[in-house]
Amino acid sequence: MNLKPLSRAVLTAALATGLSATSAWAVTPVPATSPTTAKPTAEKPSVKGEPSKPTGTPAAGTQASTAQGTQAQGQDAQAQAQGPRPEIEVAFVLDTTGSMGGLLEGAKQKIFSIASRIAKGKPTPHLKVALVAYRDQGDDYVTKRFDLSDDMDAMFAELRKLDANGGGDFPEHVGRGLGEAVSLLKWSQDREVMKVIFLVGDAPPAQREAAWDFKLWSKRAKERHIVVNTVRCGSDPTTEESWRYVAKLTDGTFDSIDASGGMVAVATPYDAELSRVNAELASKTLYGGREEARAMNVARAEATKGMAAEAVADRISYMKKSRGAGMSAPRAAAVSSAPAAVAGGVDLLEEPAALDKLKDDELPQELKGLKKEEQAAKVKQLAAERRALEEKVAKLAAERDQWLTKNAPAREDAFDANVMRSVKAQAAKFGVAY
Numbered sequence: 001m002n003l004k005p006l007s008r009a010v011l012t013a014a015l016a017t018g019l020s021a022t023s024a025w026a027v028t029p030v031p032a033t034s035p036t037t038a039k040p041t042a043e044k045p046s047v048k049g050e051p052s053k054p055t056g057t058p059a060a061g062t063q064a065s066t067a068q069g070t071q072a073q074g075q076d077a078q079a080q081a082q083g084p085r086p087e088i089e090v091a092f093v094l095d096t097t098g099s100m101g102g103l104l105e106g107a108k109q110k111i112f113s114i115a116s117r118i119a120k121g122k123p124t125p126h127l128k129v130a131l132v133a134y135r136d137q138g139d140d141y142v143t144k145r146f147d148l149s150d151d152m153d154a155m156f157a158e159l160r161k162l163d164a165n166g167g168g169d170f171p172e173h174v175g176r177g178l179g180e181a182v183s184l185l186k187w188s189q190d191r192e193v194m195k196v197i198f199l200v201g202d203a204p205p206a207q208r209e210a211a212w213d214f215k216l217w218s219k220r221a222k223e224r225h226i227v228v229n230t231v232r233c234g235s236d237p238t239t240e241e242s243w244r245y246v247a248k249l250t251d252g253t254f255d256s257i258d259a260s261g262g263m264v265a266v267a268t269p270y271d272a273e274l275s276r277v278n279a280e281l282a283s284k285t286l287y288g289g290r291e292e293a294r295a296m297n298v299a300r301a302e303a304t305k306g307m308a309a310e311a312v313a314d315r316i317s318y319m320k321k322s323r324g325a326g327m328s329a330p331r332a333a334a335v336s337s338a339p340a341a342v343a344g345g346v347d348l349l350e351e352p353a354a355l356d357k358l359k360d361d362e363l364p365q366e367l368k369g370l371k372k373e374e375q376a377a378k379v380k381q382l383a384a385e386r387r388a389l390e391e392k393v394a395k396l397a398a399e400r401d402q403w404l405t406k407n408a409p410a411r412e413d414a415f416d417a418n419v420m421r422s423v424k425a426q427a428a429k430f431g432v433a434y
Contacts, residue, residue, distance in 0.1 A: 025158060026144070026147075026184075027144050027145075028141060028176065029141055085123055085326070086125045086430050086431055086432050087127075088121075088125045088423075088427065088432070089128045089188060089194065089195045090128070090129050090130070090198065091132060091148065091197045092129070092132070092198050092200065093132045093197055093200065094131065094132070094134070095135075095201030095202060095233075096134065096163070096165070097139070097165070097203070098166060098167050099164070099167060099202055100259075101164035102261060103200065103233055103257075103259065104163070105164075106263030106415060107261065108160050109310055110414075110415065110416040112315040113310070113314040115127060115129065115318045115322075117420050119317075119325075120434065121427055121432040121433065123432070124321055124326075125427070126322075126325075127150060128149055129150075130147055130155075130185050131144075131145070131146040131158065132144070133162055133177075134180075135173065136172045140165070140166060143173070143177055145180055145181075147186055148186055148187065150322075151340065151342070152315070152318060153315075153339045156311075156315075171203055172206055173206055173208055174199070174203075174204070174205035175205050175208060175212040175214035175216070175217060176208070177199075179216070182217050182224060191225060194426065195224075196252075196422070196423070196426060197252075198229050198230075198231060198419060198422075199229070199230045199243065199246065200230075200415075201232070201239065202233040202236060202259065203236065204238040204239045205242055214246075218249050221246070221250050222250045227251055227426060228250040228252045229252040229255075230243035230246060230247045231418055231419075232254070232257070233256075233257055233258070233259050240254075253422045255422075257413060261415035263414050263415055264414075265308070266408045268400050268408075270396050270400040273396060274397065274400060275308075275312065277389060278307065278312045278393055281389040282301050282302060282304045282305040284349070284385055285297070285298055285347075286347070286349055286378075287347060288363060289341075289344050289345035292343065293342075293344045297345040297347070300342070304339065316337050317401070319337040320332065323335040336350055336386070337394070338390075349379065349382055349383040350383075352379045352380065
């Protein structure tokens with residue numbers, strides 16, 4: 001990647017857009033001297049957490065609406081009684097040298113598509129995704145890591161910052177990319193959690209320091225019950241040999257695709273309106289909390305404005321599926337698709353009761369100087385406007401999906417199709433059906 005210096009203002013915006021309170025890129029720079037052969041120290045994986053459960057209660061109203069709310073509660077309770085959601089952890093280990101530009105740009109558009117399709121499993125899985133970008137010694141960086149997280153908005157922002165650059169000497173530091181994914185990402189220790197790496201690249205592993213030997217970390221992945229699915233871009237036979245080795249060793253899959261990843265953007269009659277409504281939706285925010293937290297959350301919402309229509313539709317689908325898991329159909333349809341508040345901030349349109357607990361300096365600018373009843377009225381108004389826009393954008397996204405199914409079926413040789421074939425087959429072993 002050809003990183004350019006950022007001004008203070010741009011750097012602040014970039015960090016605010018991309019980083020959640022708990023995750024960020026970790027960069028492995030090019031070492032100034034020859035590395036030692038000591039084995040890297042692995043971080044202790046995080047312990048499997050409890051899945052989130054819906055907490056909403058039905059609004060008070062007429063006898064009919066109360067009955068509907070009671071019925072919805074019963075459906076929610078029935079869904080929760082089926083047990084905790086299965087968990088899937090997926091890490092993409094991507095070659096980001098110059099020759100991978102086509103696939104990398106396609107992946108930026110398709111990552112929400114992949115997440116959305118994974119979320120369609122029954123029962124709906126709780127998905128965490130990580131990224132490890134790798135190049136080689138002599139490039140601007142050797143690796144960059146974004147740890148496992150269910151904050152897809154933050155992950156998308158980091159993926160979008162990547163570009164393809166460097167390389168040129170063909171073999172790349174695949175061993176370090178794979179090794180860091182296996183040893184430094186915070187994988188669950190629970191054997192019931194599905195753990196998968198997708199290794200994607202067009203060049204074979206370079207022979208570098210012994211601590212990051214490709215075959216060593218292939219074996220470590222097997223020991224840690226991490227499946228490695230490999231996707232070779234292009235047709236290099238030496239890359240195929242290494243990719244097949246780790247896939248066979250870890251019970252993964254091997255696929256080969258063209259250098260662009262087979263990902264072609266398709267224009268639809270719904271794109272312009274979907275983009276317009278989504279941009280309007282992104283502006284409907286009221287965040288409380290510390291000034292830094294408010295700025296970060298506003299920037300995260302603003303980042304969704306510039307998404308391509310395809311990414312918008314896939315993101316909406318993913319948010320509805322993942323956040324509505326375990327809820328009755330009416331409640332699942334009503335969940336917000338707004339970026340989750342991070343860094344101690346609070347989304348007042350989702351949690352209006354929090355308004356009473358905020359200090360004056362924690363109020364968003366739009367509410368400062370208003371009386372309490374005026375603040376509450378403003379929150380209520382914007383919340384209603386956002387709900388209406390969310391319903392509209394969800395309807396447009398669904399209509400777009402239906403149009404694509406009829407007029408432009410997805411290519412079966414594309415990167416995202418390859419990923420889903422592997423996920424479907426392997427998820428069945430963990431009780432998730434597609």
